[in-house]
Amino acid sequence: MPSNPVRGAVDSLANSRDRSAQHILVGLGITVGAVAAAALLAKVSSRADEDAYEAYSDYEPAEWERPQARPAPKLLSNLWPPIFMALTLSGLRVWNAPASAARTQALTLWGMAQGLNAVWMALGPKRLGGQMAAAIASVGTAAAYVWRARQVDPTTAALVTPYMGWIGVANALSEQLAPKTPEARTFH
Numbered sequence: 001m002p003s004n005p006v007r008g009a010v011d012s013l014a015n016s017r018d019r020s021a022q023h024i025l026v027g028l029g030i031t032v033g034a035v036a037a038a039a040l041l042a043k044v045s046s047r048a049d050e051d052a053y054e055a056y057s058d059y060e061p062a063e064w065e066r067p068q069a070r071p072a073p074k075l076l077s078n079l080w081p082p083i084f085m086a087l088t089l090s091g092l093r094v095w096n097a098p099a100s101a102a103r104t105q106a107l108t109l110w111g112m113a114q115g116l117n118a119v120w121m122a123l124g125p126k127r128l129g130g131q132m133a134a135a136i137a138s139v140g141t142a143a144a145y146v147w148r149a150r151q152v153d154p155t156t157a158a159l160v161t162p163y164m165g166w167i168g169v170a171n172a173l174s175e176q177l178a179p180k181t182p183e184a185r186t187f188h
Helices: 005-014 021-059 073-096 101-123 125-152 154-177
Strands: none
Touching: 005 021, 005 073, 021 073, 021 101, 073 101, 073 125, 073 154, 101 125, 125 154
16 A cells, blocks of 8 residues: 555546656646537537527528427536546546557547547537537547557546447437528538
8 A cells, every 4th residue: 555645546546556746747737638628619619609599590580490409508517527527537547557559549549539529519500510420420439439448447448438428419419409490401
């Protein structure tokens, strides 16, 4: 047992045994920064979509279909933070794993998942074609990340599996709840 119980807890949580504090902090900065950037982009993008919808809602013809239901914002705002925290921790655990080809591949897939999250959230329902392409790629990348992360650290794979499931659900919701306007049906 380590002589410092705090370091022992950090090592257990972050998979960081035999890693320097500097290595752990760099990994934490990279993982938190990537997830935070994707989340910030989503927030900015969703505000822009809401503003655009409000600005033009008075001019929409009555025959356009409207979504019947939308997920409660509180539900979504309560789901994303723990999923993003698990995704961040999974990236940190892979970062701290011993160097190997599997670790490098897992880190690459984790980075791709962050990039696809940002693209998917930035496109929003106004660009359904691009969003659906990013969504499909996101689910595939998440599945590949879970598979590769399991080879590096089984705990990491268990942490990120709910993210993969949620991305699938969120993609289905995006398709079902997208505005049924002629612009939304076009593929940009």
